[in-house]
Amino acid sequence: MSTELSELFDRDPLHLSDQDLDVIVQYQREHQTQHELGVKAAPAPKAKRPSKTQDLLKELGLASSGDLLKDLGLK
Amino acid sequence: MDAHPQPFHEGTKVQWAWDSTSLGWLKECPRKYQYHMIEQWRGRGESIHLEYGILYHAALEEYDRMKLEGGMSHDDAVRWVVRELLTKTWRDGLPWRGAKDLPADDKASLKSRENLVRTVVWYLNKFKDDPAKTLMHPVTGKPMVELHFQFEIEGGYSLCGYLDRVVEFQEQPFVMDRKTTTSTLGSYYFEQFDPDNQMSVYTVASQVAFHTPVKGVIVDAAQIAVGFSRFVRSFVFKTADQIDEWMKDLYVYLEQARGYAERGYWPQNDKSCHKYGGCAFREICSKSPQVREKFLETHFQREPWNPLVPR
Numbered sequence: 001m002s003t004e005l006s007e008l009f010d011r012d013p014l015h016l017s018d019q020d021l022d023v024i025v026q027y028q029r030e031h032q033t034q035h036e037l038g039v040k041a042a043p044a045p046k047a048k049r050p051s052k053t054q055d056l057l058k059e060l061g062l063a064s065s066g067d068l069l070k071d072l073g074l075k
Numbered sequence: 076m077d078a079h080p081q082p083f084h085e086g087t088k089v090q091w092a093w094d095s096t097s098l099g100w101l102k103e104c105p106r107k108y109q110y111h112m113i114e115q116w117r118g119r120g121e122s123i124h125l126e127y128g129i130l131y132h133a134a135l136e137e138y139d140r141m142k143l144e145g146g147m148s149h150d151d152a153v154r155w156v157v158r159e160l161l162t163k164t165w166r167d168g169l170p171w172r173g174a175k176d177l178p179a180d181d182k183a184s185l186k187s188r189e190n191l192v193r194t195v196v197w198y199l200n201k202f203k204d205d206p207a208k209t210l211m212h213p214v215t216g217k218p219m220v221e222l223h224f225q226f227e228i229e230g231g232y233s234l235c236g237y238l239d240r241v242v243e244f245q246e247q248p249f250v251m252d253r254k255t256t257t258s259t260l261g262s263y264y265f266e267q268f269d270p271d272n273q274m275s276v277y278t279v280a281s282q283v284a285f286h287t288p289v290k291g292v293i294v295d296a297a298q299i300a301v302g303f304s305r306f307v308r309s310f311v312f313k314t315a316d317q318i319d320e321w322m323k324d325l326y327v328y329l330e331q332a333r334g335y336a337e338r339g340y341w342p343q344n345d346k347s348c349h350k351y352g353g354c355a356f357r358e359i360c361s362k363s364p365q366v367r368e369k370f371l372e373t374h375f376q377r378e379p380w381n382p383l384v385p386r
Contacts, residue, residue, distance in 0.1 A: 009189060013161035025150075
Protein backbone atom coordinates (compact mmCIF):
# COMPACT_ATOMS: atom_id res chain seq x y z
CA MET A 1 0.00 0.00 0.00
CA SER A 2 1.34 3.45 -0.92
CA THR A 3 2.23 6.01 1.74
CA GLU A 4 -0.58 8.29 0.58
CA LEU A 5 -3.09 5.49 0.95
CA SER A 6 -1.77 4.48 4.39
CA GLU A 7 -2.12 8.08 5.47
CA LEU A 8 -5.75 8.14 4.28
CA PHE A 9 -6.52 4.91 6.15
CA ASP A 10 -5.01 6.35 9.32
CA ARG A 11 -7.07 9.53 9.15
CA ASP A 12 -10.36 10.03 10.99
CA PRO A 13 -12.97 9.11 8.31
CA LEU A 14 -15.00 12.19 9.25
CA HIS A 15 -12.15 14.30 7.88
CA LEU A 16 -11.96 12.48 4.55
CA SER A 17 -13.27 14.41 1.55
CA ASP A 18 -14.99 12.81 -1.45
CA GLN A 19 -11.72 13.29 -3.34
CA ASP A 20 -9.85 11.36 -0.65
CA LEU A 21 -12.32 8.50 -0.97
CA ASP A 22 -11.96 8.58 -4.74
CA VAL A 23 -8.19 8.16 -4.30
CA ILE A 24 -8.81 4.99 -2.23
CA VAL A 25 -11.34 3.61 -4.72
CA GLN A 26 -9.17 4.45 -7.74
CA TYR A 27 -6.10 2.85 -6.15
CA GLN A 28 -8.08 -0.35 -5.48
CA ARG A 29 -9.46 -0.44 -9.01
CA GLU A 30 -5.99 -0.04 -10.51
CA HIS A 31 -4.65 -2.68 -8.16
CA GLN A 32 -7.43 -5.04 -9.29
CA THR A 33 -6.76 -4.38 -12.98
CA GLN A 34 -3.04 -5.00 -12.47
CA HIS A 35 -3.79 -8.20 -10.58
CA GLU A 36 -6.11 -9.45 -13.31
CA LEU A 37 -3.47 -8.67 -15.92
CA GLY A 38 -1.02 -10.68 -13.88
CA VAL A 39 1.17 -7.75 -12.90
CA LYS A 40 2.70 -8.38 -9.52
CA ALA A 41 4.72 -6.01 -7.42
CA ALA A 42 8.43 -6.73 -7.68
CA PRO A 43 9.40 -8.84 -4.68
CA ALA A 44 11.73 -7.26 -2.19
CA PRO A 45 15.25 -8.66 -2.53
CA LYS A 46 15.71 -11.51 -0.10
CA ALA A 47 18.52 -11.35 2.40
CA LYS A 48 20.93 -14.22 1.75
CA ARG A 49 20.45 -16.81 4.46
CA PRO A 50 23.81 -17.87 5.85
CA SER A 51 24.41 -21.58 5.58
CA LYS A 52 24.65 -23.82 8.63
CA THR A 53 28.39 -24.15 7.98
CA GLN A 54 28.73 -20.38 7.98
CA ASP A 55 26.79 -20.19 11.28
CA LEU A 56 29.10 -22.76 12.84
CA LEU A 57 32.20 -21.01 11.56
CA LYS A 58 30.90 -17.74 12.95
CA GLU A 59 30.38 -19.34 16.35
CA LEU A 60 33.98 -20.57 16.17
CA GLY A 61 35.11 -17.03 15.47
CA LEU A 62 35.82 -17.62 11.79
CA ALA A 63 34.15 -15.22 9.40
CA SER A 64 33.40 -17.63 6.55
CA SER A 65 34.34 -20.91 4.97
CA GLY A 66 36.37 -18.84 2.48
CA ASP A 67 38.50 -17.58 5.37
CA LEU A 68 38.90 -21.10 6.68
CA LEU A 69 40.01 -22.36 3.31
CA LYS A 70 42.41 -19.43 3.08
CA ASP A 71 43.77 -20.21 6.54
CA LEU A 72 44.29 -23.80 5.51
CA GLY A 73 46.08 -22.60 2.40
CA LEU A 74 43.51 -24.21 0.15
CA LYS A 75 42.37 -21.02 -1.53
CA MET B 76 -30.53 -7.20 31.75
CA ASP B 77 -30.84 -8.31 28.13
CA ALA B 78 -34.05 -6.77 26.78
CA HIS B 79 -34.11 -8.97 23.69
CA PRO B 80 -36.35 -12.04 23.56
CA GLN B 81 -34.41 -15.16 24.43
CA PRO B 82 -34.14 -18.22 22.19
CA PHE B 83 -34.55 -20.56 25.19
CA HIS B 84 -37.74 -21.42 27.04
CA GLU B 85 -37.70 -19.41 30.25
CA GLY B 86 -35.69 -20.94 33.05
CA THR B 87 -34.42 -23.77 30.82
CA LYS B 88 -31.74 -24.46 28.24
CA VAL B 89 -34.31 -25.79 25.80
CA GLN B 90 -33.87 -23.71 22.64
CA TRP B 91 -37.03 -22.89 20.68
CA ALA B 92 -35.70 -20.31 18.19
CA TRP B 93 -33.10 -21.84 15.90
CA ASP B 94 -30.94 -20.36 13.17
CA SER B 95 -28.57 -22.19 10.85
CA THR B 96 -25.55 -21.24 13.00
CA SER B 97 -26.79 -22.74 16.27
CA LEU B 98 -28.23 -25.74 14.43
CA GLY B 99 -24.88 -26.23 12.70
CA TRP B 100 -23.06 -26.29 16.07
CA LEU B 101 -25.50 -28.88 17.39
CA LYS B 102 -25.13 -31.09 14.33
CA GLU B 103 -21.32 -30.90 14.41
CA CYS B 104 -21.00 -31.70 18.09
CA PRO B 105 -23.34 -31.27 21.08
CA ARG B 106 -20.38 -30.11 23.23
CA LYS B 107 -19.50 -27.46 20.66
CA TYR B 108 -23.13 -26.33 20.82
CA GLN B 109 -22.91 -26.21 24.63
CA TYR B 110 -19.75 -24.08 24.59
CA HIS B 111 -20.96 -21.71 21.88
CA MET B 112 -24.69 -21.45 22.39
CA ILE B 113 -25.34 -22.33 26.03
CA GLU B 114 -22.15 -20.96 27.61
CA GLN B 115 -21.51 -18.28 24.96
CA TRP B 116 -17.75 -18.85 24.53
CA ARG B 117 -16.13 -17.37 21.45
CA GLY B 118 -12.47 -17.52 20.35
CA ARG B 119 -10.72 -14.30 19.37
CA GLY B 120 -10.16 -15.40 15.78
CA GLU B 121 -13.82 -16.40 15.49
CA SER B 122 -14.90 -12.96 16.70
CA ILE B 123 -12.82 -11.34 13.98
CA HIS B 124 -14.25 -13.68 11.32
CA LEU B 125 -17.72 -12.81 12.53
CA GLU B 126 -17.16 -9.06 12.65
CA TYR B 127 -15.41 -9.05 9.27
CA GLY B 128 -18.34 -10.96 7.78
CA ILE B 129 -20.88 -8.57 9.29
CA LEU B 130 -19.01 -5.51 7.96
CA TYR B 131 -18.65 -7.08 4.50
CA HIS B 132 -22.34 -8.02 4.33
CA ALA B 133 -23.44 -4.61 5.58
CA ALA B 134 -21.32 -2.84 2.96
CA LEU B 135 -22.77 -4.81 0.05
CA GLU B 136 -26.28 -4.45 1.43
CA GLU B 137 -25.77 -0.71 1.73
CA TYR B 138 -24.59 -0.56 -1.88
CA ASP B 139 -27.74 -2.35 -3.06
CA ARG B 140 -29.96 -0.05 -1.04
CA MET B 141 -28.19 3.11 -2.20
CA LYS B 142 -28.52 2.07 -5.82
CA LEU B 143 -31.98 0.53 -5.82
CA GLU B 144 -33.71 2.67 -3.20
CA GLY B 145 -31.61 5.81 -3.16
CA GLY B 146 -31.16 6.01 -6.93
CA MET B 147 -27.41 6.60 -6.61
CA SER B 148 -24.98 6.02 -9.45
CA HIS B 149 -22.51 3.14 -9.15
CA ASP B 150 -19.58 5.46 -8.36
CA ASP B 151 -21.51 7.46 -5.76
CA ALA B 152 -22.73 4.27 -4.08
CA VAL B 153 -19.18 2.84 -3.97
CA ARG B 154 -17.87 6.06 -2.41
CA TRP B 155 -20.72 6.01 0.12
CA VAL B 156 -19.98 2.41 1.05
CA VAL B 157 -16.25 3.04 1.48
CA ARG B 158 -16.95 5.98 3.76
CA GLU B 159 -19.35 3.85 5.81
CA LEU B 160 -16.80 1.05 6.05
CA LEU B 161 -14.03 3.37 7.19
CA THR B 162 -16.33 4.99 9.74
CA LYS B 163 -17.57 1.69 11.15
CA THR B 164 -13.99 0.48 11.48
CA TRP B 165 -12.81 3.64 13.27
CA ARG B 166 -12.79 2.76 16.94
CA ASP B 167 -12.04 5.20 19.75
CA GLY B 168 -10.05 7.47 17.48
CA LEU B 169 -8.01 4.67 15.93
CA PRO B 170 -8.37 2.30 12.97
CA TRP B 171 -9.89 -1.10 13.81
CA ARG B 172 -7.00 -3.48 14.28
CA GLY B 173 -8.96 -6.43 12.91
CA ALA B 174 -6.63 -9.40 12.86
CA LYS B 175 -3.40 -7.43 13.36
CA ASP B 176 -2.84 -8.83 16.85
CA LEU B 177 -3.34 -12.43 15.78
CA PRO B 178 -0.39 -14.68 15.01
CA ALA B 179 0.41 -14.80 11.27
CA ASP B 180 -0.48 -18.49 11.07
CA ASP B 181 -4.03 -17.83 12.34
CA LYS B 182 -6.49 -18.19 9.50
CA ALA B 183 -8.16 -14.92 10.45
CA SER B 184 -4.94 -12.92 10.21
CA LEU B 185 -5.70 -11.70 6.66
CA LYS B 186 -8.93 -10.10 7.78
CA SER B 187 -7.73 -6.55 8.16
CA ARG B 188 -9.40 -3.18 7.65
CA GLU B 189 -7.42 -2.50 4.46
CA ASN B 190 -8.26 -5.92 3.01
CA LEU B 191 -11.91 -5.39 3.83
CA VAL B 192 -12.03 -2.13 1.84
CA ARG B 193 -10.10 -3.77 -1.00
CA THR B 194 -12.47 -6.75 -1.08
CA VAL B 195 -15.60 -4.58 -1.15
CA VAL B 196 -14.26 -2.26 -3.89
CA TRP B 197 -13.04 -5.18 -5.99
CA TYR B 198 -16.36 -7.02 -5.58
CA LEU B 199 -18.42 -4.00 -6.59
CA ASN B 200 -16.11 -3.38 -9.54
CA LYS B 201 -16.35 -6.99 -10.72
CA PHE B 202 -20.13 -7.14 -10.33
CA LYS B 203 -20.92 -3.62 -11.47
CA ASP B 204 -23.25 -5.12 -14.09
CA ASP B 205 -24.27 -8.11 -12.03
CA PRO B 206 -26.18 -10.74 -14.04
CA ALA B 207 -27.89 -11.72 -10.76
CA LYS B 208 -30.49 -9.00 -10.21
CA THR B 209 -31.78 -8.22 -6.72
CA LEU B 210 -35.52 -8.90 -6.55
CA MET B 211 -37.85 -6.31 -5.09
CA HIS B 212 -40.13 -7.42 -2.26
CA PRO B 213 -43.62 -8.07 -3.66
CA VAL B 214 -45.29 -6.35 -0.68
CA THR B 215 -42.92 -3.64 0.54
CA GLY B 216 -41.43 -2.86 -2.86
CA LYS B 217 -38.00 -2.72 -1.22
CA PRO B 218 -34.89 -4.58 -2.39
CA MET B 219 -34.74 -8.14 -1.00
CA VAL B 220 -31.45 -7.76 0.85
CA GLU B 221 -30.63 -8.64 4.48
CA LEU B 222 -34.07 -10.11 5.02
CA HIS B 223 -34.81 -11.24 8.52
CA PHE B 224 -37.09 -14.23 8.77
CA GLN B 225 -38.75 -16.04 11.64
CA PHE B 226 -41.48 -18.60 11.25
CA GLU B 227 -42.98 -21.33 13.35
CA ILE B 228 -42.53 -24.96 12.56
CA GLU B 229 -43.96 -28.00 14.35
CA GLY B 230 -43.27 -28.77 18.00
CA GLY B 231 -43.30 -25.16 19.17
CA TYR B 232 -40.00 -24.40 17.45
CA SER B 233 -39.13 -21.48 15.16
CA LEU B 234 -36.60 -21.11 12.39
CA CYS B 235 -35.01 -17.70 12.05
CA GLY B 236 -32.09 -15.93 10.44
CA TYR B 237 -31.20 -13.69 7.55
CA LEU B 238 -31.13 -14.05 3.81
CA ASP B 239 -28.33 -11.93 2.35
CA ARG B 240 -30.06 -11.35 -0.95
CA VAL B 241 -32.79 -12.83 -3.14
CA VAL B 242 -31.96 -12.56 -6.83
CA GLU B 243 -33.16 -13.48 -10.24
CA PHE B 244 -30.59 -15.23 -12.36
CA GLN B 245 -31.44 -16.44 -15.84
CA GLU B 246 -35.10 -15.86 -15.02
CA GLN B 247 -34.99 -18.12 -11.95
CA PRO B 248 -35.15 -16.95 -8.32
CA PHE B 249 -32.27 -17.88 -6.01
CA VAL B 250 -31.13 -16.97 -2.55
CA MET B 251 -27.63 -15.52 -2.70
CA ASP B 252 -25.42 -16.15 0.28
CA ARG B 253 -22.24 -14.15 0.63
CA LYS B 254 -19.20 -15.68 2.24
CA THR B 255 -15.71 -14.48 3.02
CA THR B 256 -12.91 -16.96 3.39
CA THR B 257 -9.15 -17.22 3.41
CA SER B 258 -9.42 -20.63 1.71
CA THR B 259 -8.80 -21.14 -2.00
CA LEU B 260 -12.05 -21.07 -3.96
CA GLY B 261 -11.92 -24.44 -5.66
CA SER B 262 -14.29 -27.38 -5.85
CA TYR B 263 -13.09 -28.51 -2.40
CA TYR B 264 -14.34 -25.25 -0.90
CA PHE B 265 -17.75 -25.37 -2.59
CA GLU B 266 -18.40 -29.05 -1.93
CA GLN B 267 -18.92 -28.23 1.76
CA PHE B 268 -22.20 -26.49 0.87
CA ASP B 269 -23.95 -29.43 -0.75
CA PRO B 270 -25.53 -30.83 1.29
CA ASP B 271 -25.38 -28.18 3.97
CA ASN B 272 -27.63 -27.15 6.79
CA GLN B 273 -27.46 -23.41 6.01
CA MET B 274 -28.39 -23.85 2.36
CA SER B 275 -31.42 -25.91 3.37
CA VAL B 276 -32.54 -23.35 5.97
CA TYR B 277 -32.32 -20.58 3.39
CA THR B 278 -34.24 -22.52 0.78
CA VAL B 279 -37.03 -23.29 3.29
CA ALA B 280 -37.06 -19.68 4.51
CA SER B 281 -37.43 -18.17 1.06
CA GLN B 282 -40.36 -20.46 0.39
CA VAL B 283 -42.14 -20.14 3.73
CA ALA B 284 -41.35 -16.63 4.88
CA PHE B 285 -41.18 -14.82 1.55
CA HIS B 286 -43.33 -17.03 -0.64
CA THR B 287 -40.48 -17.11 -3.16
CA PRO B 288 -40.02 -20.68 -4.38
CA VAL B 289 -36.30 -20.52 -5.08
CA LYS B 290 -34.39 -23.22 -6.92
CA GLY B 291 -31.61 -23.15 -4.36
CA VAL B 292 -28.75 -20.97 -3.24
CA ILE B 293 -25.96 -19.19 -5.05
CA VAL B 294 -22.86 -19.21 -2.86
CA ASP B 295 -21.16 -15.89 -3.59
CA ALA B 296 -17.71 -16.39 -2.14
CA ALA B 297 -14.89 -13.89 -1.65
CA GLN B 298 -11.40 -15.17 -1.01
CA ILE B 299 -9.19 -12.81 0.99
CA ALA B 300 -5.58 -13.52 0.12
CA VAL B 301 -2.21 -11.82 0.49
CA GLY B 302 -2.28 -8.96 -2.03
CA PHE B 303 -5.58 -9.78 -3.72
CA SER B 304 -9.23 -10.75 -3.33
CA ARG B 305 -10.98 -13.20 -5.61
CA PHE B 306 -14.65 -13.96 -6.21
CA VAL B 307 -16.32 -17.16 -7.35
CA ARG B 308 -19.99 -18.12 -7.39
CA SER B 309 -21.39 -21.61 -7.22
CA PHE B 310 -24.89 -23.08 -7.23
CA VAL B 311 -26.55 -25.38 -4.71
CA PHE B 312 -29.85 -26.74 -6.05
CA LYS B 313 -32.56 -28.13 -3.79
CA THR B 314 -35.56 -30.20 -4.80
CA ALA B 315 -38.82 -30.27 -2.81
CA ASP B 316 -38.08 -33.88 -1.76
CA GLN B 317 -34.66 -32.89 -0.46
CA ILE B 318 -36.24 -30.14 1.61
CA ASP B 319 -38.87 -32.54 3.01
CA GLU B 320 -36.12 -34.94 4.04
CA TRP B 321 -34.14 -32.10 5.65
CA MET B 322 -37.19 -31.03 7.68
CA LYS B 323 -37.77 -34.60 8.84
CA ASP B 324 -34.16 -34.79 10.03
CA LEU B 325 -34.44 -31.37 11.64
CA TYR B 326 -37.13 -32.52 14.09
CA VAL B 327 -34.95 -35.45 15.15
CA TYR B 328 -32.08 -33.06 15.90
CA LEU B 329 -34.33 -30.63 17.77
CA GLU B 330 -35.67 -33.39 19.97
CA GLN B 331 -32.10 -34.53 20.65
CA ALA B 332 -31.24 -30.95 21.69
CA ARG B 333 -34.22 -30.94 24.03
CA GLY B 334 -33.00 -34.19 25.57
CA TYR B 335 -29.48 -32.82 26.12
CA ALA B 336 -30.93 -29.65 27.72
CA GLU B 337 -33.21 -31.64 30.01
CA ARG B 338 -30.29 -33.83 31.14
CA GLY B 339 -28.02 -30.79 31.37
CA TYR B 340 -25.37 -32.72 29.46
CA TRP B 341 -24.11 -32.25 25.93
CA PRO B 342 -21.79 -35.11 24.88
CA GLN B 343 -18.61 -34.74 22.85
CA ASN B 344 -18.66 -35.95 19.27
CA ASP B 345 -14.99 -36.83 19.17
CA LYS B 346 -15.13 -37.68 15.48
CA SER B 347 -15.80 -34.03 14.66
CA CYS B 348 -12.86 -32.40 16.44
CA HIS B 349 -10.54 -32.36 13.42
CA LYS B 350 -13.11 -31.59 10.76
CA TYR B 351 -14.05 -28.17 9.40
CA GLY B 352 -10.44 -27.02 9.73
CA GLY B 353 -10.35 -28.14 13.38
CA CYS B 354 -12.84 -27.21 16.08
CA ALA B 355 -12.05 -24.05 18.08
CA PHE B 356 -12.59 -26.08 21.26
CA ARG B 357 -10.38 -29.01 20.28
CA GLU B 358 -7.69 -28.02 22.78
CA ILE B 359 -10.26 -27.51 25.52
CA CYS B 360 -11.82 -30.93 25.00
CA SER B 361 -8.37 -32.54 25.01
CA LYS B 362 -7.88 -31.33 28.61
CA SER B 363 -9.16 -33.07 31.72
CA PRO B 364 -12.74 -31.97 32.57
CA GLN B 365 -11.63 -30.37 35.87
CA VAL B 366 -9.37 -27.80 34.19
CA ARG B 367 -11.44 -26.96 31.10
CA GLU B 368 -13.23 -24.00 32.66
CA LYS B 369 -9.89 -22.33 33.48
CA PHE B 370 -8.66 -22.80 29.92
CA LEU B 371 -11.91 -21.46 28.51
CA GLU B 372 -11.63 -18.35 30.65
CA THR B 373 -8.06 -17.78 29.52
CA HIS B 374 -8.44 -18.35 25.79
CA PHE B 375 -12.04 -17.42 25.05
CA GLN B 376 -14.39 -14.56 25.71
CA ARG B 377 -18.13 -14.61 26.29
CA GLU B 378 -20.24 -13.28 23.44
CA PRO B 379 -23.88 -14.34 23.35
CA TRP B 380 -25.37 -15.65 20.14
CA ASN B 381 -29.05 -14.85 19.90
CA PRO B 382 -30.80 -15.82 16.65
CA LEU B 383 -33.62 -13.42 17.56
CA VAL B 384 -31.46 -10.29 17.67
CA PRO B 385 -31.17 -8.33 14.42
CA ARG B 386 -27.54 -8.09 13.32
